[in-house]
Amino acid sequence: MNEDRRSFIKKAGIGILAGIGSAAGLFPALSLEKTVFPAWDEKPEPGKHRWGMLIDTRKCSGNCRECVAACHFTHNVPDFGNRKDEVKWIWKSSYENVFPTASRQFQSPEVTERPYVALCNHCAEPPCTKACPTEATFRRWDGIVSMDYHRCIGCRFCMAACPYGSRSFNWRDPREGIKLASTDYPTRMQGVVEKCNFCSERLVKGLDPACVEACPEQALVFGDLNDPSSEIRKLLESNETMQRKPELGTKPSVFYII
Amino acid sequence: MLIVVLAGVYAFRHQESQAEKVAAPVAPAAAAAVDSSACIASKEYMRANHMRVLAEWRNSSVREGNRVWVAPDGRKIDKSLNTCLSCHSSNRMFCFNCHMYANVKPNCWNCHISPMEAP
Numbered sequence: 001m002n003e004d005r006r007s008f009i010k011k012a013g014i015g016i017l018a019g020i021g022s023a024a025g026l027f028p029a030l031s032l033e034k035t036v037f038p039a040w041d042e043k044p045e046p047g048k049h050r051w052g053m054l055i056d057t058r059k060c061s062g063n064c065r066e067c068v069a070a071c072h073f074t075h076n077v078p079d080f081g082n083r084k085d086e087v088k089w090i091w092k093s094s095y096e097n098v099f100p101t102a103s104r105q106f107q108s109p110e111v112t113e114r115p116y117v118a119l120c121n122h123c124a125e126p127p128c129t130k131a132c133p134t135e136a137t138f139r140r141w142d143g144i145v146s147m148d149y150h151r152c153i154g155c156r157f158c159m160a161a162c163p164y165g166s167r168s169f170n171w172r173d174p175r176e177g178i179k180l181a182s183t184d185y186p187t188r189m190q191g192v193v194e195k196c197n198f199c200s201e202r203l204v205k206g207l208d209p210a211c212v213e214a215c216p217e218q219a220l221v222f223g224d225l226n227d228p229s230s231e232i233r234k235l236l237e238s239n240e241t242m243q244r245k246p247e248l249g250t251k252p253s254v255f256y257i258i
Numbered sequence: 259m260l261i262v263v264l265a266g267v268y269a270f271r272h273q274e275s276q277a278e279k280v281a282a283p284v285a286p287a288a289a290a291a292v293d294s295s296a297c298i299a300s301k302e303y304m305r306a307n308h309m310r311v312l313a314e315w316r317n318s319s320v321r322e323g324n325r326v327w328v329a330p331d332g333r334k335i336d337k338s339l340n341t342c343l344s345c346h347s348s349n350r351m352f353c354f355n356c357h358m359y360a361n362v363k364p365n366c367w368n369c370h371i372s373p374m375e376a377p
Contacts, residue, residue: 043322043323043324044323044324138321140323141322141323142323146320148320148321149369150316150320183371183376186369186370186371187369187371188369189365189368189369204325
């Protein structure tokens with residue numbers, strides 16, 4: 001009798017411990033940014049990859065703001081509700097603002113009236129990195145034009161140099177303008193410039209950028225421009241595409257199907 | 259007993275379904291699992307040099323993409339402030355007690371979410 005009781009308690013104890021152990025996966029220990037081991041193991045080879053994006057504007061519907069919302073939530077981009085303090089990583093704009101120098105005249109009104117997604121072009125020849133006096137912004141080994149916020153002194157030379165308006169300055173403490181904070185990414189501080197980072201923090205985990213993932217029409221395609229067998233390269237070969245202000249020689253990595 | 263077992267099964271399924279969502283443009287390297295269960299160096303070394311370690315990690319990971327630090331005993335560690343915080347944030351005052359005592363004001367928490375602010 002006693003022996004049975006003892007073994008029952010033992011078994012029950014083991015069962016409870018197993019339950020607690022597996023339930024631990026349900027609740028994160030703390031809601032801080034998570035440590036995820038990077039998808040690559042050692043120092044990357046410079047120039048091996050060049051990340052790029054293709055935007056099929058025919059699929060992009062006018063009123064949808066899913067990509068903007070997903071990006072701005074993921075990266076804790078503040079919204080102060082006025083143009084003067086506006087901070088943007090990805091946004092929608094009109095044809096004449098996105099392609100002001102497009103050579104094709106007399107496009108159909110359907111084309112010129114629909115909104116276009118704009119973001120940092122991650123140029124192969126970025127003018128912003130050449131303007132930065134502290135090398136806070138630089139072109140990475142994988143073609144992403146990145147910001148080291150630790151080094152930015154807020155001089156805004158890069159904003160003057162960027163021909164696409166892809167950079168925003170934090171005139172105010174951005175934490176005041178974040179309504180719903182994501183705990184997976186830091187914020188910025190007052191007095192630094194910020195921009196799209198092609199979701200380099202997600203690429204490291206083997207994920208696609210947040211905007212690509214959020215698009216309900218799959219209008220955004222992300223991939224390696226240096227890999228001839230990638231989806232983006234195949235689409236670039238089979239479609240007529242446009243870049244923003246190609247005559248400036250910045251060699252943007254973001255392409256548009258009109 | 260039954261409830262406990264069911265909760266365990268649910269947790270396991272939940273983890274599985276989360277793992278399936280991940281779409282990989284880059285094939286993950288055959289790397290060791292992240293180990294942040296033990297401190298990367300001795301207490302004495304970290305007390306004196308944590309700021310140098312963090313600055314070195316930041317420069318090599320952000321600017322060169324060299325994100326993996328190999329400890330002298332062979333453990334592979336993600337070069338991230340969050341590697342430290344994954345354990346040390348259990349004490350919300352871990353960073354602040356010393357910094358307040360020594361009157362140093364590091365600017366980490368202007369951008370990064372501090373253990374004190376974590377929900």
